[in-house]
Amino acid sequence: MNLRSVWQALAGADPTAEGNRFRLLRHNFFFHLRPAAVPLHAIRHTLCLGGVTILLFLVETVTGALLMFYYVPSPAEAYPSTVAIATTVPYGNVIRNMHRLAAEGMVLTVLLHMTRVFVTGSYQPPRQLNWLVGVLLLLATLAFSFTGYLLPWDQLSYWAITIGTNVAEAVPWIGSSILxxxxxxxxVGAAALLRFYALHVFVLPIAVIIGISFHIYKVRKQGISRPL
Structure with missing residues (x-):
């Protein structure tokens, strides 16, 4: 296998030898992501919602990483650092607004994607497991927004998270433990801020990356379902 074979695969041409094709399919990540052919029924805008969601997640990752350079997750510094990002950091307000808008857009596109999958019956066998993974990714997306809401540490975020976590206390038997x-x-204090920050920037991103990778793998393996 050489560079020319890889380029032929990415360009759409079949590798010249069967052994080369096998090695490309097994070892080339980009060849795995790019399908050899897209069925006609899959060429429609509603089937791009999952890809748009991944694109927004990448925007979230990049802008979030930039914000981490200036944000300080402590009760004394969280709000001042947020204000500094919006007022003194070059393009800080633009990056923060991009992060916020991409988060809202990600929630919207995930909901639309799940609605499309449900309406078209794409959750039916043999795709039940991938549907379950999609539901978990939806919950993780909502958890992203919930945990990120506290980080500015202003009055609105403080009381919103206070009310939100109080709702968790209403869960029978285990509500107090969840709270x-x-x-x-x-x-809600320093411990809550640190926990929400850790969930937002470490735990949830790792879980979502694993979930998206598995989700894409199953779509590539099972193919795009036909509408009912």
Whole structure:
């Protein structure tokens, strides 16, 4: 296998030898992502919602990484650092607004994507597992927005998370444990801010990357479902 064979695969031409083709299919990540052919029924804008969601997640990753250089996750510095990002950091307000708008867009596109999958019956066998993974990714997307909402540490975010975590306490039998797990203490304070920050920038991104990778793998393996 050489560079020319890889380029032929990416350009759409079949590798010249069967052995080369096998090695490309097995070892080339880009060849795996790019299908050899797209069925006619898959060429429609509603089937691009998953790809748009991934694109928005990449925007979230890049802008979030840039914001991490200036944000300080402590009660004394969280709000001042947020204000500094919006007022003194070059293009900081633009990056923060991009992060916020991409987060809102990601929630919208995930919901539209799940609606399309449900309406067209694409969750039916043999795609039940991938549907379940999609539901988990939807919950993770909502968790992204929920955990990120506290990080500015202003009055709106503080009381919104206070009310949101109080709702978790209403869960029968385990509500108090969930509340303590989220806050780390009876009230929303330094422990809650640190936990939400860790969830937002480490735990959830890793989980979503694993989930998206598996989701794409299953779509490539099973193909794009035909509408009912």
């Amino acid at each position: 303590l797990m989220l806050r780390g203490e009876p009230n």
